[in-house]
Amino acid sequence: MIVALLAPAEAAAARGLAAGCEEEGVPLDVRVADTGSSALALARSAARESALGLGAGGADGRLVLVLAAAPGRAYLEAPARDARAFGHAISRIAARRPLPSRT
Amino acid sequence: MLVAGVDVGNSTTEVAFARVEPGRAPAFLLVLRGPTSGPKGSLACVDGVRELLDRGARRIGEPARRLLLAELHPVETGLLELGRDEEHGLGRAAIARPASDTPSGLGVGAGTLRRLAELDADPPGTPVVAVVVDEDFDEAAAILKAARDAGVRLAGAIVRGDDAVLIGNRVDRALPIVDEVRDAAELPAGAHAVVEVAAAGESVVELSDPLRLAVLLGLEREETGDARRAARALAGRRAAIAIRAPGRAVAAREVVPAPFAGLEGPPPAVGALRELQLDGTRHDDLLDAFWTPLPAPPEDARLRRSLVRRHAVGVALLARGEAADLVAALDGLAEGGATVVAPEPAAAVRGAATTPGADADPLVIDLGGGTVDVHGAGGTAVAAGAGELVTRLCGGVLVCERSLAERAKRGRSARVETPFVLHHEDGSRSFLAEPAPPRSVGRLCVVEPRGLEPLDAPLAPETWRGLRRAAKRAVLAVNAGRALAAAGGAGAGRVVLLVGGCASDAEVVDEVAATLEEGGAVVARGDVLGRHGPRAAVACGLVLLHAERR
Numbered sequence: 222m223i224v225a226l227l228a229p230a231e232a233a234a235a236r237g238l239a240a241g242c243e244e245e246g247v248p249l250d251v252r253v254a255d256t257g258s259s260a261l262a263l264a265r266s267a268a269r270e271s272a273l274g275l276g277a278g279g280a281d282g283r284l285v286l287v288l289a290a291a292p293g294r295a296y297l298e299a300p301a302r303d304a305r306a307f308g309h310a311i312s313r314i315a316a317r318r319p320l321p322s323r324t
Numbered sequence: 325m326l327v328a329g330v331d332v333g334n335s336t337t338e339v340a341f342a343r344v345e346p347g348r349a350p351a352f353l354l355v356l357r358g359p360t361s362g363p364k365g366s367l368a369c370v371d372g373v374r375e376l377l378d379r380g381a382r383r384i385g386e387p388a389r390r391l392l393l394a395e396l397h398p399v400e401t402g403l404l405e406l407g408r409d410e411e412h413g414l415g416r417a418a419i420a421r422p423a424s425d426t427p428s429g430l431g432v433g434a435g436t437l438r439r440l441a442e443l444d445a446d447p448p449g450t451p452v453v454a455v456v457v458d459e460d461f462d463e464a465a466a467i468l469k470a471a472r473d474a475g476v477r478l479a480g481a482i483v484r485g486d487d488a489v490l491i492g493n494r495v496d497r498a499l500p501i502v503d504e505v506r507d508a509a510e511l512p513a514g515a516h517a518v519v520e521v522a523a524a525g526e527s528v529v530e531l532s533d534p535l536r537l538a539v540l541l542g543l544e545r546e547e548t549g550d551a552r553r554a555a556r557a558l559a560g561r562r563a564a565i566a567i568r569a570p571g572r573a574v575a576a577r578e579v580v581p582a583p584f585a586g587l588e589g590p591p592p593a594v595g596a597l598r599e600l601q602l603d604g605t606r607h608d609d610l611l612d613a614f615w616t617p618l619p620a621p622p623e624d625a626r627l628r629r630s631l632v633r634r635h636a637v638g639v640a641l642l643a644r645g646e647a648a649d650l651v652a653a654l655d656g657l658a659e660g661g662a663t664v665v666a667p668e669p670a671a672a673v674r675g676a677a678t679t680p681g682a683d684a685d686p687l688v689i690d691l692g693g694g695t696v697d698v699h700g701a702g703g704t705a706v707a708a709g710a711g712e713l714v715t716r717l718c719g720g721v722l723v724c725e726r727s728l729a730e731r732a733k734r735g736r737s738a739r740v741e742t743p744f745v746l747h748h749e750d751g752s753r754s755f756l757a758e759p760a761p762p763r764s765v766g767r768l769c770v771v772e773p774r775g776l777e778p779l780d781a782p783l784a785p786e787t788w789r790g791l792r793r794a795a796k797r798a799v800l801a802v803n804a805g806r807a808l809a810a811a812g813g814a815g816a817g818r819v820v821l822l823v824g825g826c827a828s829d830a831e832v833v834d835e836v837a838a839t840l841e842e843g844g845a846v847v848a849r850g851d852v853l854g855r856h857g858p859r860a861a862v863a864c865g866l867v868l869l870h871a872e873r874r
Contacts, residue, residue: 240461244426244489288743291759296743309486310762317741319766319778 223315224267225251228258228280234304238277238284241308247315249308251277260285265292273315277307286311326353328380328388329866330373330654330662331671334364334399334693334712335730336825339376340863341384342871350871352853355860356380364694365396370653377657390660392866393651394668397611399694399708400641403716404587404602420531420541420554422561423482424504427521428492432530433480433500434518434540437511437567440464443471443478451479453517457509461487465494472496480519482565484508502563511567516541518566527626531566532559541568560630587615587637594707594810600641612642612695614709614803618720619794621787631721638717638799640709642695665866665873668692669699669706675865676823676850687818688850689804690861691826691836696803702812707803711826717795721788722781731777732770733792734829737785740764740776749789796832801839808840816844823850827858 225238235251242249250270254263260280264287267276274289284307285295297314299307310320327350329340337360342350356376362368373391381387435451440459443452454471456464464483468491472478481501483491488503500521511517518540520528530536534555538548558564591597591614599608607613618636620628654662665671672690676682687700696707711733719729738746743759760769760776768783769776781788814820820840826832827849837847850858 240490243493244486246489288759290744296759297762314743314762314765317766319780319782320763 222248222250222272223275223277223311224271225249225277225279226254226263226267227251227278228260228263229253229255231279231282231284231301234279234284234301237304238279238308238311241305241310242312245309245312245316245318247312249312261287261295264295268292275311275315277311279304286314325389325660326384326386327390327392327867327870328377328658329392329665329671329863329870331394331668331860331862331866332364332369332373332396332650333360333825333862334401334695334710335360336693337361337369337372337376338860338863339373339380340860340867341380341388342864342867344867344871344874346874350867352864352867353384354380355856355863357859360693364399365650367649367653369650370657373654374657388658391654391658391662392665392870393654393662394666394671394862394866395664396650396668397642397644397695397706399712400607400639400643401694401709401712401716402639403720404637404639420537420558420566421564422558423502423563423565424486424488425562426486426488426504427500427502427563428488429480429496429498429500429521430523431498431500432518432520432540433478434516435477435479437482437513437515437517439513440467442513443467443476444474448475449477451477453479453519454481455508455511455513456481456483456485456487456491458484461485461490462494465491468495480517482508482511482517482519500563502565505565512569516568519563520565521563524562527560527562528558528564531555531564532561537566541566543568556629556633559633560626587639591615591806594705594806602639607641607643609644610641611644611706612708613640614707614713614799614806615639616709616713616717616798616802618717619791619798621790621794624787627783627787634720636720638709638713638720640694640713642706642708663870666869667704668695668862669697669704671862671865671869672697672823673699673865674868675852675861675863676821678853678864678868679821679848679851680854682821682848682850683819686821687814687845688821688823688861689808689836691800691804691822691824691832693825696800696807697824698804698807698811700808700811700814703810705807705810707807707810709799709803710824711800713799714795714826717799718792721791721795722779722783724779724781728770728777728779731772732779732788733795735770735772737768737779737788738771738776739768739785740766740778746771747785749785751786793831793835796829797835797839800826800832801835804836805839808845814840814843814845818845820845820847821850822847823852823858823861825859 260278263278268289286297331338341354342352361372435453483503488501534552538551620631676688690697718733740760764778767778
């Protein structure tokens, strides 16, 4: 399962993320965090919790994906307004399917 | 005198710089190589030659005083393709097309096309295929559920957005729903529609069967030919739709011209075909013509069908050419002008003969970009179709641009299974120290020193390797055999030297050797001047022939 932690200001991205993952058939655990961390820090925390080693974080208008095996930098990034497409993309990474060309 | 042997190939231009003095063997100083800057034999080639001459002059400290050229014959190489259309008209009354690979549900649904606001427009019990255009997935699902509860017989759905699974999860996971149908809003309400979704990893069976397709759409007997073509286009796809507009007369079948007339069967012997009519253009004064279809894997029927249905044929035409303009233009690049020294095969033989251990008059096969040239005791033969044609076939299989196809042709490939795991062509796996780029995950990639170059083709590395080698075999091994036969054959035990750019590709050498060794020949790779491998045989040979005639 992919884990996503969103800052309160980005809570609205949860629906898009969930829809993107559901369309790809990949389970997602999305939660609103109670800390004021950066998107990268939230994604690192999420990646540590994820059985797939894939954590998403959302803060300050951006969404990032971090791989637990390479937590030093964001693996994928997108504006928070593109949450649906980002959900598609991270679930394709999880399912080892190619990213859609429009991402 | 400093001279430069100049070999303008279809893909690569090579220049060999040497100091030539009467009564002495040439002293080779430098061989340079660069991409040919225009169609072989055209004036656009001058730029590439000039660039190499300038580089050579800077390295050596003086310019070449005379340019030595080979006789040039232009080769036209292309891939003709008939079946790339994504939508197939069935007369003028209906269409059939593949849909996105992320559908929902399973099986076939047929009914009347209705937008969500009109689901109850038909008499009770009439099967309906719903069309979702602008509605959000939650809203669409609520409307569909309400309609079903009200007695509408929902047979399937066609969705403009990427929402099939979301809608299916909320309405009915078994209902066949296809999505990413970009023109869903333009589909004719009231038309008869069929939607088919196969299980993951499988492909549609009803719409890819011409008789079932005709029955499902209610086509007339005269339209079965169109149904055959459409069904073939849908084979191998996970989801598809077919729609027949209401109230229209059955259209007369359009006669599809045969654009590849003349390319039936295998190509004739080298030089046997003098003219050819292709795509409305007459090609005459030909020295040779060669053609071969896209390679198709014998062990994978689904992939074979998808390649065969494209009706793609790689064609190479070698015409008798005049490169007088190019020679005149090159004449101005050196103080002593430019001289045509010999035909390419003769120069290649002379260059190849410098291979350590080779005979003085070896049997040489020059595997170039445009042609396969053979020069031996029995004569000379030039066959159209070589490395460039292999590139076109690779590009046709991978559906990518030429430059990427060229790299894919030469490099090994791997599929990025996860950001950290590569699946190689021999089935082995390796672990990456750094994660692969996101764009490469799940894709076949060319493995290059600078990184991974993703390809769009959904092929396993093992499959791509088989197709790539088949393309090399179909063009270079077959053409080497054609050219050798035209030049009198090799004879058992005769050593055949392979030179040219393609001979630096170990797969090509394998394929050509496997073919020629069946006839008893012994195949070796050239090593021009003992240090250039199979490259620069023509450029060096021009210098040697020039020196020997002084």
